[in-house]
Amino acid sequence: MYFQVAPNSTFNPTDFTGTSGVEFKLTGAKGMKVTVDSNSVDTSKAGSTGVVKLTATDAAGKATSISYTVFVKPEGLFQLNLPMNYALGLGDTDTVYQGEQYYITNNVKFARGEFFTGISKQSQNASATSNSVKWIATKYLANSKTQFQMLKLRQLP
Template sequence: MKKVKIIGITTSILLAIGIISISSNSSLVNADENPSITNTTTEKSNLTVQVMQDGKLVSVNPDGLYFQVAPNSSFNPTDFIGTDGSQYKINSENKSKIKVDLNTVDTSISGSVGTVKLTATSNIGTTQTVIFTVFVKPSGLFTLKLPQSYVTGLGDTDTVYQGQQYYITDNVKFSNGEFYTGISKQSQNATNNSVKWIATKYLANSATTSTPVKTKTVTKKLMHTSILYDKNGNPTDEKYTAYRDVTINQEIVDINGSSFVKLADKSAYIKSSNIYGNGRVLKHNAYIYATSTRRADRTVLKKGQTITTYGGPFKFKNGKRYYRIQGASATNKRYVKIANFK
């Protein structure tokens, strides 16, 4: 009996060891063999800018920072100079390619605020985006528009109140993870020792002028009489006649499934086909007409050619419909029958 009991105990111990071994080994599963387990790699932020902090140059992430630059200064969004003479050069620690996605900084407008957006793409395809704000130093007294009745700065006495006016100096320092600007009641030329230090973000957010994204415009010939539409695609009572020059935003926008361009000088839209036209393919040879009875010239357009047509068709006196085509002008009428196109 004793021998059997000893064997039973030994077996129990071995089984327990086996269970423990199986249990511990079961956690060692290759993620590639188990689709429920994923490998996630988070790339460390690699865009940095050097700033002076406590007398030493340190590298920090520029994302969310508020910089201050001088009016009419040269501005490169990845390498610029602050009002205190410090150089702010955006670097990539892993040699990523830096692309400027947005730059609305306009140093010709003192007291304005601009935004910079940068994207860094590494050689393995990972990306990092940073957005920072640039405050163009104003001249004269500057009125504070704070998020509350008062804010405190760096020093014990550096408290400022809503609506107060200060001169903004060139003095800037970096502390507590953000920039501070020296402000003075006496002069824009006040020294470090005679200013109050307020976070630069409060000055930028007090600015009355925000530099908008500059919309690219272009002047084009209107090739078809055009009704003007509102922003919702509804026709208005106004229209522009053909062959006049119009200045429009370059971007073509979609409104309710139709393509429009916005007039640069008013809140109105024109159908893009009246300016840029549509390419249509001829299904057989075609003549170009000036009127329903007279050809524009002796040109014969060949089957398979792509011809640019503008706007909707015109119905001539003979009852047939024609498209106005490329090369037309107020003195050179050019039309092709709709029936000639695919």
């Protein structure tokens, strides 16, 4: 599962708010204790990803572990680094190509068992109802880099 949070936001692995304003509370079934095994989310790094690992333990000591990835929304244009030549969103008629640059919006929706994030060529503040917003699986964005990060990497010896 991939979630998207705002840069410099407060992040608690079991209780946080996504960029769309939806609050996520992760709890175990009745009587289960949830512990955070690891949390590499750093909201001070826009465009980064972090992984959270949780374990839920019942009264009998039986444990179940899960992990999820958090994408920290970048500011400005964001260059797509897709795992294929194109990615289909949620019924979009346009194709989104590898290497294109988009603004990442606050728009997020859950469909077909995963989260999708709105991207726009026009504005970071585009509305989810705008024709300029295309939907791409958040997991694809989490594997991309911002334009700034790409330039910074090229300058290293």
